[in-house]
Amino acid sequence: MAAAVGVGQQWVLVEMVQAFYEAPAYHLILEGILILWIIRLLFSKTYKLQERSDLTPKEKEELIEEWQPEPLVPPVSKDHPALNYNIVSGPPTHKITVNDKECINFASFNFLGLLDNEKVKNAAQASLKKYGVGTCGPRGFYGTFDVHLELEERLAKFMRTEEAIIYSYGFATIASAIPAYSKRGDIVFVDEAACFAIQKGLQASRSNIKLFKHNDMVDLERLLKEQESEDQKNPRKARVTRRFIVVEGLYMNTGDVCPLPELIKLKYKYKVRIFLEESLSFGVLGEHGRGITEHFGINIDDIDLISANMENSLASIGGFCCGRSFVIDHQRLSGQGYCFSASLPPLLAAAAIEALNIMEDNPDIFQTLQGKCKRIHRALQGISGLKLVGESFSPALHLQLEESCGSRENDVKLLKRVVDYCMNSGIALTQARYLEKEEKCLPPPSIRVVITVEQTEQELDKAASLIKEAAQSVLN
Amino acid sequence: MERPAAEPGAQPRANGCSGAAHGALRNGYVRGLPAPDTQIHHIVHNGGLYKKPFNEAFEETPMLVAVLTYVGYGVLTLFGYLRDFLRQWKIEKCQNATEREEQKDFVPLYQDFENFYTRNLYMRIRDSWNRPICSVPGAKVDMMERVSHDYNWTFMYTGRVIKDIINMGSYNYLGFAQNTGACQEAAAKVLSQYGAGVCSTRQEMGNLDKHEELEKLIARFLGVESAMAYGMGFATNSMNIPALVGKGCLILSDELNHASLVLGARLSGATIRIFKHNNMQSLEKLLKDAIVHGQPRTRRPWKKILILVEGIYSMEGSIVRLPEVIALKKKYKSYLYLDEAHSIGALGPSGRGVVEYFGLNPEDVDVMMGTFTKSFGAAGGYIGGKKELIDYLRTYSHSAVYAASLSPPVVEQIITSMKCIMGEDGSTFGKECVQQLAENTRYFRRRLKEMGFIIYGNEDSPVVPLMLYMPAKIGAFGREMLKRNIGVVVVGFPATPIIESRARFCLSAAHTKEILDTSLC
Numbered sequence: 001m002a003a004a005v006g007v008g009q010q011w012v013l014v015e016m017v018q019a020f021y022e023a024p025a026y027h028l029i030l031e032g033i034l035i036l037w038i039i040r041l042l043f044s045k046t047y048k049l050q051e052r053s054d055l056t057p058k059e060k061e062e063l064i065e066e067w068q069p070e071p072l073v074p075p076v077s078k079d080h081p082a083l084n085y086n087i088v089s090g091p092p093t094h095k096i097t098v099n100d101k102e103c104i105n106f107a108s109f110n111f112l113g114l115l116d117n118e119k120v121k122n123a124a125q126a127s128l129k130k131y132g133v134g135t136c137g138p139r140g141f142y143g144t145f146d147v148h149l150e151l152e153e154r155l156a157k158f159m160r161t162e163e164a165i166i167y168s169y170g171f172a173t174i175a176s177a178i179p180a181y182s183k184r185g186d187i188v189f190v191d192e193a194a195c196f197a198i199q200k201g202l203q204a205s206r207s208n209i210k211l212f213k214h215n216d217m218v219d220l221e222r223l224l225k226e227q228e229s230e231d232q233k234n235p236r237k238a239r240v241t242r243r244f245i246v247v248e249g250l251y252m253n254t255g256d257v258c259p260l261p262e263l264i265k266l267k268y269k270y271k272v273r274i275f276l277e278e279s280l281s282f283g284v285l286g287e288h289g290r291g292i293t294e295h296f297g298i299n300i301d302d303i304d305l306i307s308a309n310m311e312n313s314l315a316s317i318g319g320f321c322c323g324r325s326f327v328i329d330h331q332r333l334s335g336q337g338y339c340f341s342a343s344l345p346p347l348l349a350a351a352a353i354e355a356l357n358i359m360e361d362n363p364d365i366f367q368t369l370q371g372k373c374k375r376i377h378r379a380l381q382g383i384s385g386l387k388l389v390g391e392s393f394s395p396a397l398h399l400q401l402e403e404s405c406g407s408r409e410n411d412v413k414l415l416k417r418v419v420d421y422c423m424n425s426g427i428a429l430t431q432a433r434y435l436e437k438e439e440k441c442l443p444p445p446s447i448r449v450v451i452t453v454e455q456t457e458q459e460l461d462k463a464a465s466l467i468k469e470a471a472q473s474v475l476n
Numbered sequence: 477m478e479r480p481a482a483e484p485g486a487q488p489r490a491n492g493c494s495g496a497a498h499g500a501l502r503n504g505y506v507r508g509l510p511a512p513d514t515q516i517h518h519i520v521h522n523g524g525l526y527k528k529p530f531n532e533a534f535e536e537t538p539m540l541v542a543v544l545t546y547v548g549y550g551v552l553t554l555f556g557y558l559r560d561f562l563r564q565w566k567i568e569k570c571q572n573a574t575e576r577e578e579q580k581d582f583v584p585l586y587q588d589f590e591n592f593y594t595r596n597l598y599m600r601i602r603d604s605w606n607r608p609i610c611s612v613p614g615a616k617v618d619m620m621e622r623v624s625h626d627y628n629w630t631f632m633y634t635g636r637v638i639k640d641i642i643n644m645g646s647y648n649y650l651g652f653a654q655n656t657g658a659c660q661e662a663a664a665k666v667l668s669q670y671g672a673g674v675c676s677t678r679q680e681m682g683n684l685d686k687h688e689e690l691e692k693l694i695a696r697f698l699g700v701e702s703a704m705a706y707g708m709g710f711a712t713n714s715m716n717i718p719a720l721v722g723k724g725c726l727i728l729s730d731e732l733n734h735a736s737l738v739l740g741a742r743l744s745g746a747t748i749r750i751f752k753h754n755n756m757q758s759l760e761k762l763l764k765d766a767i768v769h770g771q772p773r774t775r776r777p778w779k780k781i782l783i784l785v786e787g788i789y790s791m792e793g794s795i796v797r798l799p800e801v802i803a804l805k806k807k808y809k810s811y812l813y814l815d816e817a818h819s820i821g822a823l824g825p826s827g828r829g830v831v832e833y834f835g836l837n838p839e840d841v842d843v844m845m846g847t848f849t850k851s852f853g854a855a856g857g858y859i860g861g862k863k864e865l866i867d868y869l870r871t872y873s874h875s876a877v878y879a880a881s882l883s884p885p886v887v888e889q890i891i892t893s894m895k896c897i898m899g900e901d902g903s904t905f906g907k908e909c910v911q912q913l914a915e916n917t918r919y920f921r922r923r924l925k926e927m928g929f930i931i932y933g934n935e936d937s938p939v940v941p942l943m944l945y946m947p948a949k950i951g952a953f954g955r956e957m958l959k960r961n962i963g964v965v966v967v968g969f970p971a972t973p974i975i976e977s978r979a980r981f982c983l984s985a986a987h988t989k990e991i992l993d994t995s996l997c
Contacts, residue, residue: 055768060764060768063767063768064764064767064768064808067767067777067809068809069778069779069780069781069809069810069811070779070780071864072720072780072811072842072843072865073720073864073865073868073869074868075864075868076864076867076868076871080871082679082870082871082876082877083867083870083871085678085679085683085870086681086683087683087684087685087688088681088682088683088684088685089684089685090669090670090684090685091669091670091671091884092674092675092676092681092682092684093671096681098681105681107676107680107681108674108675108676108680108681108682109675109676110673110675115671115672115673115675116671120671120672121667121668121671121672124667124672124885125664125667125668128655128660128663128664128667128885129655129660129664130611130612130655131611131612131613131655132612132613132614132653132654132655132659132660132853133653133659133660133663133853133854133855133885133886133889134613134652134653134848134849134852134853134854134855134886134889135613135646135849135855136613136646136647136648136653136849136850136853137613137645137646137647139606140605140606141605141645141646141965142607142609142613142617142643142645142646142963142965143613143646144606144607144608144609145608145609145610146608146609146610146620148608149608168708168855169707169708169710169711169879169880170879170880171708171711171715171874171875171878171879171880172708172710172711175714181585195878196874196877196878197878197879200715200743200874203743204739204742204743238583239583240583240587241583242583242584242585243583268578271581271582271583273579273582273585301576309880310673311673311674311675311880312675314673315671315672315673315675316672316673316883317672317673317674317707317880317883324576326574326575326576326585327585330585330586332606333594333598336710336735336736336739337708337710337711339735340710340734340735340736341708341709341710341711341736342647342709342847342849342855344855345854345855345883345886347667347672347885348672348673348883351672351673428681430676430680430681431680432680433677433679433680433877433878434877435872435874435877435878438874448680
């Protein structure tokens with residue numbers, strides 16, 4: 001058997017050699033040249049298609065030597081208006097000492113006067129004695145204290161939602177909440193006058209941003225309709241693109257409220273979710289201070305997420321988001337400012353709990369505050385040269401120049417003189433500060449007037465007349 | 477490279493890998509095999525930069541363990557799919573919170589796949605995280621007991637308190653998290669005088685005299701010209717990096733930088749390039765390429781180059797190679813942003829941070845950033861540097877214009893603790909704490925190595941990651957340690973690479989030797 005195979009193999013070989021001899025000469029020569037060419041290609045040096053650089057190392061050294069970077073920061077002139085801060089000695093309460101002058105405070109957002117409240121301070125002291133100051137860890141790693149859990153429960157109960165989540169910094173609250181839900185490819189409709197924290201949250205989320213004119217529901221509906229027609233062209237993509245509307249309850253930049261009932265109608269018509277930012281309206285609007293949903297009488301479950309900071313009415317530090325568990329629980333793993341940052345110091349959480357207690361026990365302070373707001377709103381009408389911007393029940397109003405003097409810088413200087421005049425006569429005011437180059441829609445320069453529950457009627461009248469006087473003397 | 481001879485009598489390691497195994501294998505992806513004891517990195521041509529030996533060790537994952545870890549995750553994933561399937565067909569009850577009835581036809585808020593990990597893997601071991609405590613986060617802590625009857629979907633508090641758990645998880649490096657003592661009394665006094673909140677931003681009416689005092693003190697502590705303090709450490713990074721760099725600038729950031737640095741870099745709009753963790757050759761190559769080739773496509777020169785590094789990396793326990801980074805920075809004329817969140821107060825003979833640890837000049841670092849949460853027992857962050865830099869930040873930082881300033885009692889806590897560390901309050905308590913921390917670090921690391929665990933990181937770093945690798949061990953380790961009254965932190969994916977889950981110990985000056993011994997046994 002093996003011999004037969006061996007013969008068979010030999011026979012194949014013989015055939016091959018014979019074919020070799022019988023082939024025409026040109027065929028053999030062609031094949032020989034081809035083989036030699038392949039061998040040459042295999043052994044020649046390869047080079048990349050895109051030559052990165054033809055620079056020699058010496059030239060690279062020269063380039064490195066020559067390159068001059070810009071200075072790390074451009075120089076700031078000494079009399080830049082934002083460089084010289086007002087120094088407040090002592091607590092920033094109702095009577096405040098600014099730059100060694102005693103004034104009545106019309107500039108801190110201490111709406112309910114809780115900054116100086118004895119009960120709040122005592123609660124914070126008790127917490128300080130028990131826990132010390134800091135928490136030394138993020139919420140995930142032994143930074144969750146029972147005060148945090150209690151505060152979250154209390155806030156959820158107060159706002160009548162299922163769950164609440166606390167952040168340790170007011171700015172970071174909305175700036176971490178938006179990117180947790182809205183990612184690249186999603187669409188967010190946001191009001192032009194939204195505050196800077198919302199803008200940063202939107203920038204971090206990398207979604208498509210569509211701005212609509214301030215409080216203009218017609219403009220918003222137009223944008224929504226455009227989006228709807230886009231969706232019909234590409235229904236597969238539309239099924240996975242999330243949509244959100246981000247509005248503020250009481251706008252910090254203009255003092256208006258958003259028209260929430262119309263927004264709810266638009267929500268159900270176009271299937272968009274609503275995120276509501278209530279930093280100024282929490283603890284101010286509504287019969288019990290629950291914010292703009294109570295003010296308009298809307299079911300709170302209709303709003304997907306309410307976010308607010310505790311630095312205004314609650315006179316503490318930090319912020320919270322509240323809503324249904326389905327929505328809020330997601331932030332516990334994906335809210336950047338929650339997972340990667342230390343938790344709120346317990347003494348501030350205890351102060352916030354006590355402030356909530358006071359708010360629940362005295363619901364008539366909200367009416368008092370609204371009365372004072374209306375009073376000063378009336379009193380500040382008709383000042384020559386300054387116009388009042390804001391709703392009559394808003395505790396944070398703006399006074400803008402009726403006619404601008406040409407450049408923003410000069411406007412700012414003029415308003416500064418008005419503010420200085422008032423400060424010298426015992427009323428502490430401040431200009432509203434913005435980052436001019438970073439804001440999307442920069443509001444005009446203005447003076448902020450803040451009304452708190454602690455200001456008496458005489459003080460309100462005094463402030464109004466003083467502002468009138470200042471406007472007269474400076475602007476005319 | 478020759479194989480190191482197997483040690484005579486090498487014991488199998490406590491986490492299941494035998495000592496000989498990792499020394500004997502050479503796989504495709506093994507970087508280099510360190511000897512079983514630490515490898516001393518003396519960079520030959522930069523030998524003059526390091527004044528003392530720089531010992532870092534990152535032992536490679538043994539092959540067997542890596543395979544088993546992948547298998548473990550694979551099994552969990554399969555189970556996850558199975559249970560999702562059951563839930564979808566309503567065979568198993570769905571215990572997640574669900575969307576409202578009225579909004580069922582809206583676009584779903586979460587994609588199913590995004591939450592796959594959360595639903596199936598995280599839920600099983602959820603009880604290792606978010607443990608609520610009810611006392612000072614010092615060396616020993618009281619924890620609220622919680623039980624779950626439905627496999628960690630919901631928790632109930634039994635109302636009982638587990639007392640005296642040894643705390644190896646809080647960032648309490650110098651032991652200033654106390655509720656008695658000089659710091660607490662000073663804070664109490666300021667609280668009764670100033671109140672808890674501030675209700676305004678720095679540029680408007682929120683700049684108290686306390687803040688000015690604090691900033692001068694920070695500048696003195698760090699040895700820089702001027703400093704500025706902010707209310708939140710995370711926000712310090714995410715709001716100031718955009719103020720310093722913008723479009724047309726280049727950011728070179730380390731692979732393992734913290735989320736706040738990454739967010740700040742993204743928000744600034746500059747181009748970001750990443751260099752390998754603590755790898756100076758990678759950084760140098762990137763710098764050279766950047767300067768020689770300029771911006772992509774337009775070839776214009778970069779406006780500025782900013783290098784972002786951290787002092788101690790909290791997940792690895794490694795210390796940045798600062799002398800080399802500064803040498804590179806000077807050679808290529810770029811700027812350095814150093815985030816000392818974990819290293820301020822914890823490194824250096826007098827607690828001044830990683831700059832002092834290496835014996836360098838603080839003026840070489842352009843932007844020194846840090847937080848007060850870890851070593852000072854308070855909250856907030858700071859940035860220190862030259863006067864022009866700080867003036868610019870006072871005017872243009874997002875935090876100064878739009879965010880509330882620090883709360884007064886917190887400021888007082890920082891002032892008192894900083895004075896204590898500097899020794900200005902007349903006692904040597906501060907210095908003792910710093911030395912105690914250094915001793916604790918060395919002792920703890922040495923003992924753990926002797927026991928045979930795989931530890932990452934530098935010899936002198938108080939953050940000690942202990943490798944666990946397998947997903948099941950994460951949950952088991954956390955629970956077993958709790959049974960023995962020791963609270964530790966376990967981390968897995970996504971904070972660490974998927975096969976490198978670990979337990980992390982944070983040492984503190986408040987830990988006495990007995991506490992450390994108890995936890996070791």
